[in-house]
Amino acid sequence: PGLGTAATAQTCVERALALDVPLVLDADALNVLAAHPDLRTAARRRTAPTLATPHPGEAARLLSSDIAAVQADRLAAALKLASELRAHVVLKGAGSVLAHPDGSWDINASGGPTLASAGTGDVLAGVLGAMLAQELDAKTALRYAVCLHGAAADTLVARGIGPIGLAASELADAARELINATASCGG
Incomplete structure (x- = not known):
């Protein structure tokens, strides 16, 4: 609550x-x-x-x-x-x-109306906290977290998940996938 x-x-x-x-x-x-x-x-x-x-x-x-x-x-x-x-x-x-x-x-x-559902803001706060824990400066952490959050939502919509009915847990999973895909490219 x-x-x-x-x-x-x-x-x-x-x-x-x-x-x-x-x-x-x-x-x-x-x-x-x-x-x-x-x-x-x-x-x-x-x-x-x-x-x-x-x-x-x-x-x-x-x-x-x-x-x-x-x-x-x-x-x-x-x-x-x-x-x-x-x-x-x-x-x-x-x-x-x-x-x-x-x-x-x-x-x-990025992200659009897909992010207007319960829990998606909590995912953003969590991603932001994780970026800060990686010792990124605040401006970079905010930019990266917001971009990743929106890109994860856009990725799910492209897969046919959402924009209506998207669960916050799906958004967190998609964000993790994007981070891992970027890491595997050396980025």
């Missing part, structure tokens, strides 16, 4: 923000951050990389805005989040926007 947003969740997020390691914030961790300005301040003060993976609803809460405003200018919303949180951000959705604290940005068009 997720972390939730109760006091226990707030404590977990507070403790995670205090760690001097790369940190991926997703789902309820973002909702907790949105509800507690002191935690957003703690995120800004971190020296280790922070990465955030909001969908438009989570982004709207973090920006004290609404989904329509976020969707009207997705690039501006992602850049504002990256600046305000001092984080590497992927604003998920059609044309996922990657925004970085240095003001740089990218758009990733």
Whole structure:
């Protein structure tokens, strides 16, 4: 069911923000951050990389805005989040926007509506965590994870799996296959 947003969740997020390691914030961790300005301040003060993976609803809460405003200018919303949180951000959705604290940005068009199903964002957060564990820098890790996530979805659709009814576990399996195929090519 997720972390939730109760006091226990707030404590977990507070403790995670205090760690001097790369940190991926997703789902309820973002909702907790949105509800507690002191935690957003703690995120800004971190020296280790922070990465955030909001969908438009989570982004709207973090920006004290609404989904329509976020969707009207997705690039501006992602850049504002990256600046305000001092984080590497992927604003998920059609044309996922990657925004970085240095003001740089990218758009990733892969994946499409296939990724609008339960659990696929969790797969992205997991892939991102795995890239960081491999000691990739935060910007590279975010680009690679988002690209791999979308490419895995596109691969499944090309095989006739999805876009409707795609399971998150299938997406994780396809991502693993793509990583292994690349590794076997020396890449």
